[in-house]
Amino acid sequence: MLTVTSVNVNGLRAAAKKGFGAWLAGTSADAVCLQEVRAEEAQLPPEVRAPEGWFTVHAPAAAKGRAGVSLYTRREPDRVRVGFGSSEFDGSGRYVEADLPGVTVASLYLPSGEVGTERQDEKMRFMGEFLPYLKELKARAAADGRDVVVCGDWNIAHREADLKNWRANRKNAGFLPEEREWLGRVLDEADGGYVDVVRALHPDQEGPYSWWSYRGRAFDNDSGWRIDYQIATPRLAAKAVKAYVERAATHEERWSDHAPVTAVYEL
Secondary structure (H helix, E strand, O other), rough: EEEEEEEEEOOOOHHHHHHHHHHHHHHHOOEEEOOOOOOHHOOOOOHHHHEEEEEEEEEOOOOOOOOOEOOOOOOOEEEEEEOOOOOOOOOOEEEEEEOOEEEEEEEOOOOOOOOOOOHHHHHHHHHHHHHHHHHHHHHHHHHHHOOEEEEEEEEOOOOOHHHOHHHHHHOOOOHHHHHHHHHHHHHHOOOOEEEEHHHHOOOOOOOOOOOOOOOOOOOOOOOEEOOOOEEEEEHHHOOOOEEEOOOOOHHOOOOOOOEEEEEEOOO
């Protein structure tokens, strides 16, 4: 069995003060992918920088206090790669991958974007570079007899079932037609060739949502978005026996505005 969890921690130092450490100590995951760490390694408290029983790799952004991704694995990776060969984005703390026996696990933090701003242009440039890499990664893994799972905050709700208020968000970043079309290409058997693991196991469910705004009563009303995914190669996706969102019991028990997304693969 391989259990993989992905979560945007919304600042790892803050999350550590709210309960991330207790969650990590209690998880049964073999690999944990973090996004929006927003700290350099030396700034992290020891219990989250290098917790006992885990091998860790941290990929902070060159811009202090922004982005940042990390990977925690129970066993030492055979290989680690930071970035995906992009001159613009490899120093932005948005991608790290590690080779474990038979599978490459990656943590991705895709830019969030904002309509009509440079942030949206940046998001589109990232997407334009990242899809060819995903195809390359898949082909390389297949040649080596390996599988791939790219976990993280993709910052795109693919379908109407992936966000509560989809009608009001049709012109907002995260649910734009061009963003949804791009993610559709990632998941197109004839194009990117990857599989949305949670959706494959829950084809008819609204959500399950993984992000809720801190504004208003979004969490209490379950008015959320499903933007955190585990996107896997078909052979690995077919081995997924369970996938779920670890939603906190109450608003007060949350240590991030995102919830962990976990999948269990029967290898």
